[in-house]
Every structure is written in C-alpha cells, then in structure tokens.
Amino acid sequence: MSDWLPPGLFDYGAELAAEVARRLGAGVVGDAACWIDMPRRLKLADVVSEPVRWGTGALCVDLGPDDGETWERFAEVHQGESDTEAVAASAQEWRLPVTPYRRMSEAAVVTAAPESNCEPMDPASFDGEVLDGKQIVDLTSMWAGPLCTELLGRAGAEVRKVSSTARPDGLAGTVMYAELNAHKTAVELDPRFGAGRDALERLLATADLLVTSLSPRALANLELLPEQLCVRHPRLHTLAVTAFEPDSPECDWIAYGTGVHAAAGLGWMGDEPQAPAYSYPDPLAGLRAARVAVDQLAGVAHQHRRVSMAGVVAPLVGSMACSRGDGTPTSAAGSGGDRHG
Structure with missing residues (x-):
C-alpha cells in the first residue's frame, strides 16, 4: 500500500483549517491533521485505485x-x-x-480566482452566530462534501443529510461515515422520482443553503443547477463540490x-x-467548502459557488513544480484561491 502524500500537505491543510476556525471557532474545527489523516487515525484500510x-x-x-x-x-x-x-x-x-x-x-496549474465582488467581512465580526438557525440540505457523499456540512452542523446549523437507498453513500456503515455525519438529521428519499422529488423540494423551500457533490450533468438532470433553482427557490444559496474547475476541459x-x-x-x-496513501484532495476541499459556505451565509460571497478538488490542490502542484524546477507554471503556489470545478 502506498504511503506517499504531497510535501506540504499538512501545513497547507492547517492554513485552510485556520481560515475555517476564524469563522466557526477552533473548538469546532479542531486539529486539521485529524480531518486530513482520517483513514489512518480511524485505522481504516482506505483502499485507493492503483495506477x-x-x-x-x-x-x-x-x-x-x-x-x-x-x-x-x-x-x-x-x-x-x-x-x-x-x-x-x-x-x-x-x-x-x-x-x-x-x-x-x-x-x-489552476490559478486563483477572485473570492467575491464584495468586500470581505472581518471574520471576527461573525461572532459565531452566522449559522444559528440556518438550514442546510446536504446532498453530498463520501468525504469532501460531508466534511463541509459536518463542520457547519457542529457550529450550530441544522443540517439535513439526504440519504438514498438507490444510491447509498460509499462510506455508509463505516466509522468514518459516522464521524462525518454525526451532527446531521438523516432524511431518506430518492430525489429522482415522484414522492422523493417532492420531499426534496419541500426541504429546499425552507433551506438557506444546498450543498452538493454531484457532477454538473447529474445536477442538471435533477434540475438543481443554480439557474434552474433560482426560479423555484430564489433565496436559496448553493455550493457545489466537484472534481474539476468550471472553465477547464474536464469541467x-x-x-x-x-x-x-x-x-x-x-x-x-x-x-x-504513484497512487496516494489515501484521497487527500477530499479533506482539503471539505475545509475550503466550509469556509466558502460561511461566507455565503454571512453575505460576503456570491449566492452560488463552486469548489473543486482540482482547484484546492493547485497550490500543492505549484509548490512541487517550483521545487522540482520542471518548467510547470507556479502562479498557484501562493495563498490557494478556490475556484473549483
């Protein structure tokens, strides 16, 4: 089993966690290494696909x-x-x-994108109250999206985790699943059809934020893209956690x-x-998504956002390229912007 992880992973993760902690509190976020190293901390055989x-x-x-x-x-x-x-x-x-x-x-290498057209709010002014009473619908699975919504739930948001027997979460039944979904209310429905679709619409009607980890094509099929939702639920914020950037060939x-x-x-x-020791882009994207979600609900980020794993690992790519001197662009090696696809 591979034990390779990119240099600087834990330092970078700590920076992301610090950004979230300034908004939610250190007691909510805890040690970034606990989230990044979850498979080994929980003694799970996190099997990754070999090349x-x-x-x-x-x-x-x-x-x-x-x-x-x-x-x-x-x-x-x-x-x-x-x-x-x-x-x-x-x-x-x-x-x-x-x-x-x-x-x-x-x-x-993905370059950083502007966070928002709004002036950023001082995180200290959030006073830990941004999420009080906020209702979040969690349509995510595996690691990145559930980590984001779990942190929001720990900070006081009411998170409803949509579970479908037709397409169960790949981590369901594991100790990792339990830890990533401890502060949520499970709602069983199939969003594709009839009664399940109607039930999802009722949840969205009162929700403040919808977090998804589906592909853009799947979101379109479910009529959950921002341009589709704005007619039915104009006040709803959306945050899509995806694999690649929206303006990339792999979008x-x-x-x-x-x-x-x-x-x-x-x-x-x-x-x-070389395969990695485990799927480290997930916790990085989960931490970044949690920060973006808080900014959205505080009114200092756009109503509809997208965070990608490819975008969030770009600083690691830039740093490695710079250290190796192989000619790869290094513009993303700085603060780590979060346009994600």
Whole structure:
C-alpha cells in the first residue's frame, strides 16, 4: 500500500483549517491533521485505485460498485489505444470515473480566482452566530462534501443529510461515515422520482443553503443547477463540490480524489505513476467548502459557488513544480484561491 502524500500537505491543510476556525471557532474545527489523516487515525484500510498502465502512460480507474461491467466493456472496445488522454475522455463519455496520470509538466496549474465582488467581512465580526438557525440540505457523499456540512452542523446549523437507498453513500456503515455525519438529521428519499422529488423540494423551500457533490450533468438532470433553482427557490444559496474547475476541459468529468491527484500531476514520481496513501484532495476541499459556505451565509460571497478538488490542490502542484524546477507554471503556489470545478 502506498504511503506517499504531497510535501506540504499538512501545513497547507492547517492554513485552510485556520481560515475555517476564524469563522466557526477552533473548538469546532479542531486539529486539521485529524480531518486530513482520517483513514489512518480511524485505522481504516482506505483502499485507493492503483495506477493502470495503458500504452506508454497510466490511468486512474477509480470505479464505483456499479461500474465493473461497464469498465470491462469499455476496456475491450478501447484495447490497443495508447493515448491515455483520449482514452480517459472517452471513459468519461461512458460516465466512468477514469482520469489520466499526467506528468507534472503536462498538467495545467489552476490559478486563483477572485473570492467575491464584495468586500470581505472581518471574520471576527461573525461572532459565531452566522449559522444559528440556518438550514442546510446536504446532498453530498463520501468525504469532501460531508466534511463541509459536518463542520457547519457542529457550529450550530441544522443540517439535513439526504440519504438514498438507490444510491447509498460509499462510506455508509463505516466509522468514518459516522464521524462525518454525526451532527446531521438523516432524511431518506430518492430525489429522482415522484414522492422523493417532492420531499426534496419541500426541504429546499425552507433551506438557506444546498450543498452538493454531484457532477454538473447529474445536477442538471435533477434540475438543481443554480439557474434552474433560482426560479423555484430564489433565496436559496448553493455550493457545489466537484472534481474539476468550471472553465477547464474536464469541467464535467466525474472523479474521486485519487483521480484528481492523478490528473493534477501529483501522482507521477520519477518514471512511475504513484497512487496516494489515501484521497487527500477530499479533506482539503471539505475545509475550503466550509469556509466558502460561511461566507455565503454571512453575505460576503456570491449566492452560488463552486469548489473543486482540482482547484484546492493547485497550490500543492505549484509548490512541487517550483521545487522540482520542471518548467510547470507556479502562479498557484501562493495563498490557494478556490475556484473549483
């Protein structure tokens, strides 16, 4: 099992956690390392997908429980193709979470984007009351989104976690799931159909914030994109936690944290692709999303925001590229802006 994690991960995570703690309180956020190192702290075998060699490169094939047969058909169709970029793009058309392992010199570094057109509010003026009485609908799964909403719940928000028996959370039944969802009320419904759809609409009618971790295409199918929601729920804030940036070629791709690690160029060490010890982009994105959510509800950030794992790991990419001197742009090595896709 790999034990590799990017240099500077925990220091960077501590910076993100400090930003959240200034808004929610240190007692709510706690030690960033506890969130970032959850799999090892909880003694979980956080199995990540090992690189699949393909042609002269490699792919991150991070399959969900229902993807096995589709992947087998896909692999048979594309047998003999050597261009990993083209193969990954085709796999995404099949709705498979497959990304290429890129060398750092091939990966685009995401630059920071403006936080908001508003003047930022002094976090000290939040007084820990921003979330009092706020109602949040949590339509997330796995690690990044649930971490965001768990921190909001610990700070006093009323979080309703939407659980679907049709598409259960991949962590359901684990101690990690219990810790990431301890301060939430579970609501079982299937948002795709009939009664479940109506129940979701009733939740959104009284909610202040909807947090999602679905792909843009899935959000569109459920009519949960901001432009779709603004007619039905004009006061509702939305925060989408996604894999890639909205203005990137991969903006509609689906991927887990390991796939983002691969595509960002953080997984090619020397002559070999390298899987991480665990999916570290998730907790980084969860911390960043929690900060953005508080700013939204405080009225100092846009009503509709998007946070991506690719955007939040960009400073790590920039730092590594700078230290290696391999010619990769380093403009993201600074404070770590959060336009995410």
